[in-house]
Amino acid sequence: MYRYDQFDATFVRERTEQFRGQVVRRLAGELTEEEFRPLRLKNGLYLQLHAYMLRVAIPYGELNSKQMRKLAFIARRYDKGYGHFTTRQNIQYNWPRLDDVPDILKHLADVEMHAIQTSGNCIRNVTADHLAGVAADEVEDPRVWGEIIRQWSTLHPEFSYLPRKFKIALIATDQDRAALRTHDIGLKIVRNEAGEVGFAFYTGGGQGRTPIIGPLVKAFVKKEDLLSYLDATLRVYNMHGRRDNIYKARIKILVQALGPEEFGRQVEEEWLRIKDSVLKLPDAEVARIRAYFADPDYEKLPAFWPEFEAQKKNDAEFGRWVRANTDPHKIDGYAAVTISLKPVGMAPGDITADQMDVVADLADEYSFGEVRATHRQNLLLPHVRKQDLYHLWQRLKAVKLAEPNIGLISDIIACPGLDYCNLANARSIPVAQRISRRFSDPKRLAEIGELRLNISGCINACGHHHVGHIGILGVDKKGDEFYQVTLGGSSAEDISIGKILGPAFSYDDITDAIETVIDTYIGLRNDASERFIDTYRRVGIEPFKEKVYGSLKERRSAAE
Amino acid sequence: MNQMVTAQWLLGGESIYWTSAGKWSESFADGALFADQAGADAALAASQEFVKQRVVVGPYLIEVEVDSEGPKPTSARERIRAAHNATFDIDHGSWTARISDSISD
Numbered sequence: 033m034y035r036y037d038q039f040d041a042t043f044v045r046e047r048t049e050q051f052r053g054q055v056v057r058r059l060a061g062e063l064t065e066e067e068f069r070p071l072r073l074k075n076g077l078y079l080q081l082h083a084y085m086l087r088v089a090i091p092y093g094e095l096n097s098k099q100m101r102k103l104a105f106i107a108r109r110y111d112k113g114y115g116h117f118t119t120r121q122n123i124q125y126n127w128p129r130l131d132d133v134p135d136i137l138k139h140l141a142d143v144e145m146h147a148i149q150t151s152g153n154c155i156r157n158v159t160a161d162h163l164a165g166v167a168a169d170e171v172e173d174p175r176v177w178g179e180i181i182r183q184w185s186t187l188h189p190e191f192s193y194l195p196r197k198f199k200i201a202l203i204a205t206d207q208d209r210a211a212l213r214t215h216d217i218g219l220k221i222v223r224n225e226a227g228e229v230g231f232a233f234y235t236g237g238g239q240g241r242t243p244i245i246g247p248l249v250k251a252f253v254k255k256e257d258l259l260s261y262l263d264a265t266l267r268v269y270n271m272h273g274r275r276d277n278i279y280k281a282r283i284k285i286l287v288q289a290l291g292p293e294e295f296g297r298q299v300e301e302e303w304l305r306i307k308d309s310v311l312k313l314p315d316a317e318v319a320r321i322r323a324y325f326a327d328p329d330y331e332k333l334p335a336f337w338p339e340f341e342a343q344k345k346n347d348a349e350f351g352r353w354v355r356a357n358t359d360p361h362k363i364d365g366y367a368a369v370t371i372s373l374k375p376v377g378m379a380p381g382d383i384t385a386d387q388m389d390v391v392a393d394l395a396d397e398y399s400f401g402e403v404r405a406t407h408r409q410n411l412l413l414p415h416v417r418k419q420d421l422y423h424l425w426q427r428l429k430a431v432k433l434a435e436p437n438i439g440l441i442s443d444i445i446a447c448p449g450l451d452y453c454n455l456a457n458a459r460s461i462p463v464a465q466r467i468s469r470r471f472s473d474p475k476r477l478a479e480i481g482e483l484r485l486n487i488s489g490c491i492n493a494c495g496h497h498h499v500g501h502i503g504i505l506g507v508d509k510k511g512d513e514f515y516q517v518t519l520g521g522s523s524a525e526d527i528s529i530g531k532i533l534g535p536a537f538s539y540d541d542i543t544d545a546i547e548t549v550i551d552t553y554i555g556l557r558n559d560a561s562e563r564f565i566d567t568y569r570r571v572g573i574e575p576f577k578e579k580v581y582g583s584l585k586e587r588r589s590a591a592e
Numbered sequence: 593m594n595q596m597v598t599a600q601w602l603l604g605g606e607s608i609y610w611t612s613a614g615k616w617s618e619s620f621a622d623g624a625l626f627a628d629q630a631g632a633d634a635a636l637a638a639s640q641e642f643v644k645q646r647v648v649v650g651p652y653l654i655e656v657e658v659d660s661e662g663p664k665p666t667s668a669r670e671r672i673r674a675a676h677n678a679t680f681d682i683d684h685g686s687w688t689a690r691i692s693d694s695i696s697d
Binding site for chain 1: 600602603604605606607643644645646649650655666667668669672673676677678679680
């Protein structure tokens with residue numbers, strides 16, 4: 033993975049000390065809250081419902097074991113012994129004290145981490161497919177380009193005060209595991225007809241109160257032009273993006289207002305002016321960065337491992353975990369292992385300091401010291417020998433990290449919601465906990481099959497409810513929590529925005545409503561191989577609406 | 593509608609409530625209730641002194657209803673703030689025992 037050079041190390045340390053000075057000035061009364069707020073936000077520090085919250089960047093989701101141990105240390109020493117992984121491959125601490133934050137940032141800098149640009153109207157942490165460098169069908173490793181974008185965007189003087197926040201994601205396969213087209217810019221690494229590798233720009237996607245699937249604005253940008261094309265795109269946005277209305281300030285609104293073609297034309301015009309400038313990427317620099325992402329020293333292993341096949345057969349629980357939680361690896365004899373942070377009844381994305389330490393140890397023992405954060409709030413050990421999977425599973429099981437539910441209904445995305453967040457209208461985590469308990473039976477989980485259920489506590493959509501096969505949105509009705517259900521969303525390559533089912537449900541009714549949606553699907557599907565999303569697309573929303581509101585009415589009459 | 597003044601400590605961000613003694617308490621039960629707007633506005637104005645002293649952040653008024661059990665915030669948001677914690681068990685220290693419990697919905 034990438035290692036800081038002298039420049040990186042110096043500027044992160046200087047930034048940490050600069051923030052220490054700002055905290056001292058705030059506490060001494062030299063800065064008001066109004067003056068301090070934008071400064072703390074630029075360092076990832078929010079003031080939430082009960083306490084401060086520090087959001088730490090994990091560029092393109094990649095961590096080493098040393099960094100994971102440091103995250104555990106911070107959780108233990110400065111927080112309440114746990115952290116929360118987010119949909120943007122970041123980690124959040126929910127309880128730090130203001131005067132401890134400079135020390136936390138110093139500890140992070142010691143392991144080449146920081147919280148810079150995890151908030152504010154700037155280019156945020158770049159995210160990527162968590163199977164980068166692992167997927168066999170990948171055109172090229174997106175982490176190399178994630179790192180180049182990180183370096184270009186960090187403290188970029190021209191783009192530090194954009195109209196609104198700006199999120200970039202990267203993938204390099206046809207399968208989209210990074211919700212590409214929900215980003216301000218989604219970059220897909222592609223090969224053109226001539227066989228050259230470059231980038232397709234999907235610009236102006238987003239969620240929030242106006243969900244928009246990012247349109248293809250430029251089908252092919254050469255590698256050497258990546259930064260100049262990004263610069264040109266950001267320039268057009270910075271110049272014409274709306275600053276008069278926060279709800280219309282994201283690039284998606286500008287792209288829709290101009291139309292993707294006109295927006296693309298304006299970017300092209302700017303790009304032709306700057307494409308041969310200092311932004312042209314030299315091959316030598318790309319090669320220097322690529323060297324950091326060279327494959328680890330894989331062993332030459334057989335693709336078929338008889339003992340592993342026997343273990344799967346003889347131990348049904350292990351077999352279920354392998355089916356749900358492992359992905360194929362480009363190298364024979366290896367697998368990528370997803371560690372579920374969604375044990376039944378727990379807060380999605382949460383992990384204790386002790387569990388983080390165990391994950392770090394397991395990464396060292398089984399995965400060349402590498403860990404990844406996924407956008408669905410899980411962790412990944414990217415390179416595990418198949419012959420080690422049984423032992424690894426047993427070790428994960430011992431610390432409650434072996435829930436076999438990846439891609440299933442209890443693998444829920446949930447934002448922190450009203451339990452922590454100042455912006456939320458309703459709680460997300462307790463709803464996720466109730467649903468995961470309701471669907472905790474492994475047989476039922478398997479029967480339901482692939483299903484993405486996403487929960488947001490407000491319309492900002494941090495919990496990706498618009499693109500869940502089933503989405504739940506928390507709304508406020510005169511101070512009380514209600515939940516609106518959407519069906520038919522997807523964040524994958526078959527991306528779609530979910531449709532609202534009907535009137536919102538109370539906190540006490542939402543779990544039953546979801547169960548009726550599931551029962552209706554089971555009754556309607558052609559056979560067990562037809563996924564929820566495919567059944568929904570075939571039959572539409574009406575049969576679900578009828579059953580869910582019918583059954584709600586029946587329950588209410590029975591209760592009376 | 594009764595009102596109360598709330599804010600957050602600058603250092604830790606904890607929820608705090610303006611008391612009848614003109615001080616702050618982390619206990620919602622200690623908060624002074626104002627039945628009239630003038631009283632609430634006067635308390636909010638007085639609380640600003642603590643902002644200047646860099647002790648608290650962002651005082652504002654909340655609505656409070658009083659029933660047989662006493663005063664409680666009207667909104668879910670303020671009820672959660674007053675409890676100083678998430679509404680689910682976040683004591684991850686005991687997660688091992690808790691997960692093994694069978695929890696009915």
